[in-house]
Amino acid sequence: MAKAVGSSPTESIAIMTTTSIKDQIRKLVDLQVMDIEVYRLKSELRDRPAEIEAFKASFEAKKDKLKSLEDQLKAILVRQKGDEGELKSKEEAILKADGQLFQLKTNKEYQAKLLEIESLKADKSLVEEKILLGFDQIEAARKAVEVEKAVVASYEKEFQAKKKEADGMIAVANDQLKVKESQRSRLTPDVRPDILSRYERILQKKEGLAIVPVKNHACGRCFMHLTEQLIHEIKMHDQLVACDACARLLYLEDDL
Numbered sequence: 001m002a003k004a005v006g007s008s009p010t011e012s013i014a015i016m017t018t019t020s021i022k023d024q025i026r027k028l029v030d031l032q033v034m035d036i037e038v039y040r041l042k043s044e045l046r047d048r049p050a051e052i053e054a055f056k057a058s059f060e061a062k063k064d065k066l067k068s069l070e071d072q073l074k075a076i077l078v079r080q081k082g083d084e085g086e087l088k089s090k091e092e093a094i095l096k097a098d099g100q101l102f103q104l105k106t107n108k109e110y111q112a113k114l115l116e117i118e119s120l121k122a123d124k125s126l127v128e129e130k131i132l133l134g135f136d137q138i139e140a141a142r143k144a145v146e147v148e149k150a151v152v153a154s155y156e157k158e159f160q161a162k163k164k165e166a167d168g169m170i171a172v173a174n175d176q177l178k179v180k181e182s183q184r185s186r187l188t189p190d191v192r193p194d195i196l197s198r199y200e201r202i203l204q205k206k207e208g209l210a211i212v213p214v215k216n217h218a219c220g221r222c223f224m225h226l227t228e229q230l231i232h233e234i235k236m237h238d239q240l241v242a243c244d245a246c247a248r249l250l251y252l253e254d255d256l
C-alpha cells in the first residue's frame with residue numbers, strides 16, 4: 001500500500017483521479033460506524049477496572065477502620081484486666097492491714113495503721129470507679145466493632161458483586177472489540193492512505209468521532225453554523241471538508 005504522507009503533488013493528483021472523494025467519504029462513514037463502537041468498547045475497558053479499583057480502595061479503608069476499632073477494644077480489655085488485678089491487690093492489702101490492727105501495741109501504731117487502711121480504701125474506690133467506667137467503654141467499643149463489622153460485610157458483598165459484573169462486562173467488551181477491529185480491518189484497505197491517516201488523527205484527538213453529518217446547516221457534532229460556501233464545497237466532492245470549529249470531517253447524508 002502506497003503511503004500518501006510525504007508523497008509528491010503529482011502522485012497525489014494521480015491517486016485523486018483513481019478514487020472519487022465521494023466514494024472515500026462513504027467508506028469513512030462506514031468506518032466511523034465501526035469506530036464509534038471501538039471507541040465505546042475501549043473506554044469501557046479503560047474505565048471499568050479503575051471503577052473497581054476505586055471501590056476496592058474504599059472497601060480496604062473500611063477494613064482498616066474495623067481493625068483499628070478491634071485494636072482499641074483489645075487495649076481497653078487489657079487495661080481493664082490490669083485494673084481488676086489492682087483491685088484484688090488493694091482488697092488483699094486492706095484485709096492484711098485489718099488483721100494487723102489488733103496485734104499493734106501502741107496507740108500511735110494503731111492510728112497509723114487506721115490511716116493506712118483509710119488510704120488503701122480510698123485507692124480501692126478509685127480503682128472501682130475506673131473499672132465501672134471501663135465496663136461502659138468496653139460496651140461502647142464492642143458496639144462500634146459490631147457496627148463496623150456489618151459495614152465491612154455489606155461492602156464485601158457489594159464489592160464481590162461489582163467485581164463479578166465488571167469481569168463479565170470486560171470479557172464481553174474484549175470479545176466485541178476483537179470482532180469490531182477485525183470488521184474494521186476489512187474496510188481500511190479501501191480507504192486512501194492519506195485520507196485514512198487524516199481520519200485516524202482526527203479520531204484520536206476528537207473522542208473517536210472523526211466524520212459527522214451536516215444537520216440543519218450546522219456541524220452534526222459541535223453545531224457550528226456552516227456557510228453556504230462550505231456546504232457547496234462539501235457537495236462538490238473535490239476534497240475533504242472539515243468543520244472550522246471542531247475540525248471533524250463533514251458530509252451530507254442525502255448526498256451519499
Ligand SMILES: [Zn+2]
Pocket residue numbers: 219220221222223224243244245246247248
Ligand atoms: Zn464541528
